[in-house]
Structure formats: structure tokens, C-alpha cells
Amino acid sequence: MLMKTIYLDNGATTKVDPKVLEKMSVYYTEKYGNASSLHHKGQEAKMGLEEARESIAKSINAKPSEIIFTSGGSESNNLAIKGVAFSKNNRVHLITSEIEHHSVERTFEELKRQGYETSFIKVDKEGFVDLVQLENEIKENTVLVSIIHGNNEIGTIQDIETIGKICKKKKVLFHIDAVQSFTKVPIDVKKINVDLISLNAHKIHGPKGVGALYVRDGVKLKKLNDGGDQEYRLRAGTENVPGIIGFAEAVKLANNSSNIKHMTKLRNKLIDGLLALEDVRLNGPSIDESKKLFGKDDRRLCNNINISFKYVEGESIGGYMDAKGICSSTGSACSSKSLKPSHVLTAIGLTPEEAHGSIRLSLGKFNTEEEIDLVLEVLPAIIKKLRKISPLIK
Ligand SMILES: Cc1ncc(COP(=O)(O)O)c(C=O)c1O
Numbered sequence: 244m245l246m247k248t249i250y251l252d253n254g255a256t257t258k259v260d261p262k263v264l265e266k267m268s269v270y271y272t273e274k275y276g277n278a279s280s281l282h283h284k285g286q287e288a289k290m291g292l293e294e295a296r297e298s299i300a301k302s303i304n305a306k307p308s309e310i311i312f313t314s315g316g317s318e319s320n321n322l323a324i325k326g327v328a329f330s331k332n333n334r335v336h337l338i339t340s341e342i343e344h345h346s347v348e349r350t351f352e353e354l355k356r357q358g359y360e361t362s363f364i365k366v367d368k369e370g371f372v373d374l375v376q377l378e379n380e381i382k383e384n385t386v387l388v389s390i391i392h393g394n395n396e397i398g399t400i401q402d403i404e405t406i407g408k409i410c411k412k413k414k415v416l417f418h419i420d421a422v423q424s425f426t427k428v429p430i431d432v433k434k435i436n437v438d439l440i441s442l443n444a445h446k447i448h449g450p451k452g453v454g455a456l457y458v459r460d461g462v463k464l465k466k467l468n469d470g471g472d473q474e475y476r477l478r479a480g481t482e483n484v485p486g487i488i489g490f491a492e493a494v495k496l497a498n499n500s501s502n503i504k505h506m507t508k509l510r511n512k513l514i515d516g517l518l519a520l521e522d523v524r525l526n527g528p529s530i531d532e533s534k535k536l537f538g539k540d541d542r543r544l545c546n547n548i549n550i551s552f553k554y555v556e557g558e559s560i561g562g563y564m565d566a567k568g569i570c571s572s573t574g575s576a577c578s579s580k581s582l583k584p585s586h587v588l589t590a591i592g593l594t595p596e597e598a599h600g601s602i603r604l605s606l607g608k609f610n611t612e613e614e615i616d617l618v619l620e621v622l623p624a625i626i627k628k629l630r631k632i633s634p635l636i637k
Pocket residue numbers: 254255314315316317318320344346391393394395420422423443444445452453454
């Protein structure tokens with residue numbers, strides 16, 4: 244008998260919405276032209292490409308000419324950060340936080356190797372950036388602040404409005420990695436001072452390998468790859484038109500408040516259910532209504548749950564859950580032979596043991612309440628079993 248999958252790893256990637264696939268397939272088999280070709284097949288593809296650009300731009304209140312299509316979030320982050328750095332000399336200074344995705348963290352490490360000055364801002368125990376330190380770190384030669392909007396591991400949603408104001412006051416560019424927050428937290432580039440935004444499709448039920456970088460009019464970037472004149476001469480290479488069409492459709496479908504309400508309800512149920520167990524802690528912002536920072540908006544991504552269980556290893560929990568058909572992810576990253584605890588979890592103050600005992604459960608619009616009920620039955624039983632055999636309990 245085939246086991247039913249309960250997919251709770253939507254922070255890693257999501258199932259493509261069948262409606263997205265339907266829109267894309269036309270651009271593989273019928274409107275397959277190269278958008279740079281002048282003949283009618285090329286122009287047909289170009290028209291689809293530009294409509295997609297317009298619709299994605301509209302979703303953040305930007306102009307179509309401010310959207311550059313890329314191969315995804317990692318490339319967008321590289322283009323934003325290196326694009327700004329390489330347009331200057333290596334005497335400039337760039338700032339980021341301690342809880343970035345590897346595509347930002349390692350880009351900063353690479354810039355440091357190349358002689359650029361870099362700073363990593365600390366976060367508090369819920370993962371919020373220290374705004375005082377941020378403001379104090381901005382100096383004469385600072386050119387960019389790059390901050391993750393919704394954290395991929397612990398779900399913290401940064402106060403980008405305030406950070407944007409600081410950057411404006413200090414006259415430095417502001418980039419956000421909005422890969423996890425896009426369509427879950429509203430972004431309006433006319434209301435918030437942000438110059439560069441990284442987006443992608445595969446976290447919102449769109450295809451993998453497609454993303455975009457919002458580049459505010461007038462912001463100068465050095466392109467990273469040479470070749471054709473595509474994407475306003477900022478990103479050479481034939482555009483992935485079917486992927487981009489799918490991206491635009493995914494954005495259209497995701498921009499629906501009932502998805503957010505649905506995921507929030509499931510998230511809260513799962514968090515409340517797991518916090519009722521012994522020796523557990525929620526990593527990232529609490530979901531306590533009274534502690535909401537930004538008025539009616541949530542402080543935690545509507546689809547993120549990250550929990551540490553004392554005396555057990557996240558990898559073991561993940562393995563047992565997988566055996567029951569439940570997909571989750573852990574807070575550890577396997578690097579070569581050693582298990583390194585997540586830099587995000589250690590940045591918010593977890594010990595390596597606590598970090599190793601954590602799992603991330605991330606929801607998507609296709610998850611159901613029945614699935615959550617089942618997880619709340621299965622997971623406590625797994626924890627109990629693992630604790631019985633845990634060498635960590637003396
Ligand atoms: C916050 C964040 N930024 C960037 C990325 C990279 O995106 P992509 O997989 O499209 O390269 C991810 C993907 O996990 C992410 O969660």
C-alpha cells in the first residue's frame with residue numbers, strides 16, 4: 244500500500260500548482276519562440292514575458308522595467324549584493340545580518356575575501372535585527388544594507404519599514420531577500436524605502452529555477468555575466484519564458500488572503516499542540532497576539548514552525564517522521580563529515596545541542612487540518628520513543 248505523504252517542507256520548495264503548470268505548458272509546446280527573436284514566434288513569447296513582468300511588478304507596486312528575471316533567489320541575491328559591490332571599488336563597506344540564507348552569507352564571505360569591508364548585525368532571541376547596532380555600523384563608506392525579510396529557518400519577519408527609514412536617512416542602498424516572505428507579507432515599494440528585492444517562484448507553488456530581482460529605478464548594478472542584451476542588459480541569457488509565465492501565475496494565485504489565513508490557522512494549531520509537550524521550545528517569534536510588533540501584521544511567517552525538543556536529535560525525528568510519510572527538515576546542515584548546528588539557531592542563542600534537537604515544519608496552501616491532526620498524533624509518539632532510547636537522558 245502506498246503511504247500518503249504529508250508534505251511539511253514548503254520552506255524548501257512547494258508543489259507546483261496544476262493551474263501554474265497549465266499556463267506554462269503552452270509556452271513549451273506552442274509559444275516556444277526565443278523572446279529575443281524578431282519573427283512572430285519570438286514576439287509571441289516576448290508578449291507573454293512582458294505580461295508576466297508587468298503582473299509581477301504590479302504585485303509589489305513597482306514598474307515593469309524594475310523587474311529583472313533570474314534563475315532564482317540565490318542568483319538574485321548574488322546580483323543585488325555583488326552587483327552593488329562591483330559597481331564600486333573594494334574600499335566600500337556592506338552590512339548584513341547574522342541570520343541570512345547561505346546565498347547572502349556566502350556572498351558576503353566572498354566579498355570579504357576580495358578585500359571588501361563587511362559587517363554582520365546581531366539579532367535578539369526571536370531573530371529580530373538589532374536596529375541600534377545597524378544604525379551605528381553605517382559609516383561614510385557603507386554602500387549597502389542587505390537583510391532577510393522573512394527568515395527561512397525561524398520565520399522572523401523583520402521590520403523593513405524602519406530599516407528602510409534608517410537606510411534612507413544614512414543614504415545607503417537597502418536590499419531585502421524576500422524569497423520566503425513574498426506574497427505572505429505585503430510589499431509595496433512606493434511605501435517602503437527598499438532598493439533591491441530578491442524573489443523566487445518555487446516557494447509559492449511555481450516552478451524551480453526562476454526568480455526575479457527588483458531594482459529600483461536609478462540604482463546602478465554591475466552585471467555578473469556577459470552575453471546578450473536581455474533583461475535590461477543586467478542578466479545575459481535566453482529568458483526561461485515558460486518558467487517566468489509560471490512564476491507570474493503563481494504570484495497571481497498566491498495573492499489571496501485566504502491562503503494566509505489558512506496557513507496561519509494551521510501554524511497556530513501545530514505550534515500550540517507541540518508546545519503542550521514537555522521540554523520543547525519554539526524557535527523564532529512567539530505567536531502571542533499581545534506581542535505583535537507591527538499592528539495587525541504577524542511577526543512570524545504564516546507557514547513557519549521551528550521547534551527544539553530536548554534530549555533528541557532533529558535528524559532522528561526527521562527520519563522517523565519520514566517513515567510515517569511526513570516530510571520535515573532539520574536545523575542542522577551536514578557539512579562534510581561534521582554536523583554543524585544552524586548559524587541561525589546559534590545566532591538566536593541556542594546551544595549546539597538545542598540546535599541539533601530542532602526541526603522545521605513549513606506549511607503550504609495545500610496542507611489540511613486533518614494532516615495537522617495526524618502530525619499532532621504521530622510526532623509526540625516519536626519524541627516519546629526517541630527519548631526512551633536517548634543517550635542524552637542520564
Ligand atoms: C531566504 C531564502 N533566500 C534565498 C533562497 C534561494 O532561492 P533559490 O532556491 O531560488 O536559489 C532560499 C531558498 O531556500 C531562501 O529560503
